Amino acid sequence: ASQQFKENLTLVATHEKKLELKRSACPKPGPGQALVHVRATGVCGSDVHFWQHAGLGPWKITDCTALGHESGGEVVAVGEGVTNVSVGDRVAIEPGVPCGKATCNFCLTGQYNLCPTVDFYSVPPKDGTLTRYHVHPAGWLHKVPKSMKWAEIALLEPLSVCLSATLRAELKLGQPVLITGAGPIGVVQLLCAKASGCSPIVITDLSSERLDFAKKLVPSVNTYQVDTKKDAKTAAREIVDVFTNAADMGVQVMPEVTMECTGVESSIHTAAYATQSAGLVFIVGVGKDFIQVPFMELSVRQITVSHLFRYSNTWPRAIRLVAGGVIDLLPIVTKTFPLEQADEAVRHSADRTKFSVKTLIVDGEE
Ligand code: NAD
Ligand code: ZN
Known part of the structure; x- marks a missing residue:
């Protein structure tokens, strides 16, 4: 089934410490990848830091980098060889993708957060997930039950x-x-x-x-x-x-x-x-x-x-906790913005004169 994709819209932080909403064509998934229509993304303190300092610790933005790593969405296309997800699936995006090589002790022992060459989407040179259409390695997408709200899926990251x-x-x-x-x-x-x-x-x-x-x-x-x-x-x-x-x-x-x-x-x-x-x-x-x-x-x-350095092997457990009603993440969302106002959402989250806990950015219906 051929689907009509919209224009892509991405929030980037530039090396000049600016936020820019960039329009581009919808990307295509390559072999082993899936295209996700990102439906909700939470703003993290590190997004604000990357914008205001054009970097964080050892990581510098040299041109521009898309923000966002707390995202959930719907699979809208899959590349060659993808079998774990299909079009229409609701998925959580795990943003840290390690090397997975048999020579990497940390990948091999399940402590893949410590993989020395882990790619973390939103940490340069990797673009983040604060975009309409995001291409992700399919193996790092987690299928979630239909009962879960987009906001809940996004907040599986924190x-x-x-x-x-x-x-x-x-x-x-x-x-x-x-x-x-x-x-x-x-x-x-x-x-x-x-x-x-x-x-x-x-x-x-x-x-x-x-x-x-x-x-x-x-x-x-x-x-x-x-x-x-x-x-x-x-x-x-x-x-x-x-x-x-x-x-x-x-x-x-x-x-x-x-x-x-x-x-x-x-x-x-x-x-x-x-x-x-x-x-x-x-x-x-x-x-x-x-x-x-x-x-x-x-x-x-x-x-x-x-x-602690982030997490490994947490998504399946986190999904069960939320879907099973043990943990309710929705009340931590204090304000929601549409994707077209993603820059405003990040500014709101950074504004100490306005109360916020978790600012959310959504694209499309709940
Ligand atoms: P945040 O800045 O929004 O919250 C920190 C809170 O601490 C604020 O409400 C602030 O008022 C309060 N605070 C400041 N000084 C305090 C003090 N002396 N006593 C008590 N409270 C004080 O940050 P966040 O998004 O909630 O993240 C918390 C920390 O966790 C940050 O340092 C963040 O970088 C870190 N973090 C670590 C990992 C990891 O993998 N280790 C992952 C995510 C976030
Ligand atoms: Zn590794």
Whole structure:
């Protein structure tokens, strides 16, 4: 069946730190590839960073790079040899595509996020998925049930980050857990901690609006507003008081695990002081190349510090969590823009004077 494709529309960030909506012809899938009509894309902090700095860490935009890596859509054409998806399938796009070679230890052992030559769509030189028609290696598309909304499919990407963190941190039933930062990652981490049965859960942020949002999302969560004028030890003591009061068992309660979702140095210090001895500070946040940590505090209290680089093997699980109703991602969307206004959507997400958690860009009907 021959289908009439529309003009393609793509949001790129340029090396001159501009956002541009580019029109082009609809691409064609090559062998092993599928053409996806992207129906929803979430804006990530890294999209904003790539635009405002023409790069992120070691990755620089030399000409222009399409933004976006949180996307879901419909397969509209397949290339030669594609058997895992067909036209009409609703799919989630896994944006990190590793080399997959038999000589790559990380690909071979299932830790493909650590493949040294992983292609991540939206990290130059790879274009992102904030476009109408995206060509993707078919093996990195995941079929989802018809019951899933486009927004839910798109947000499987940030869920994958937090799911990977949740599994690696081994969050457990009845475990006191601290989450530092109530941005998009912090609140998705909150949904994961709640679904894991952690209790009590305390979440921190500088912003009372973001804490109110977290509380609306998960009413049982306890919030702690960080005041940067207080030192980390004081903040940690006050956070432990929140745990102790929430548990109300007549004994002090400290978090066994802290899920650090800011990447901010002072927050990592607070996490180190607040976490129980022999506990875990699991750092999802990323930040400066070098930061100081309270080394002796971590040492004498035998605290483990772990890090995360994205995810591997998370999509099938994430799909089951959302489709099965265990995790509801829709309430984290605070505003939706049509693809024609994708530049405005990224500006909105970057605008600190306007409240937002997850900004979504859609093309076509729900
Ligand atoms: P965000 O910037 O939107 O949210 C961070 C939140 O932390 C904000 O609400 C901010 O007010 C709050 N905050 C800042 N300083 C604080 C402090 N001292 N104490 C408490 N809260 C504080 O970012 P996000 O999109 O939610 O992502 C969170 C972090 O996770 C970022 O560093 C991001 O780069 C990182 N990240 C890591 C991975 C990974 O693979 N490791 C993947 C995705 C995102
Ligand atoms: Zn590899």
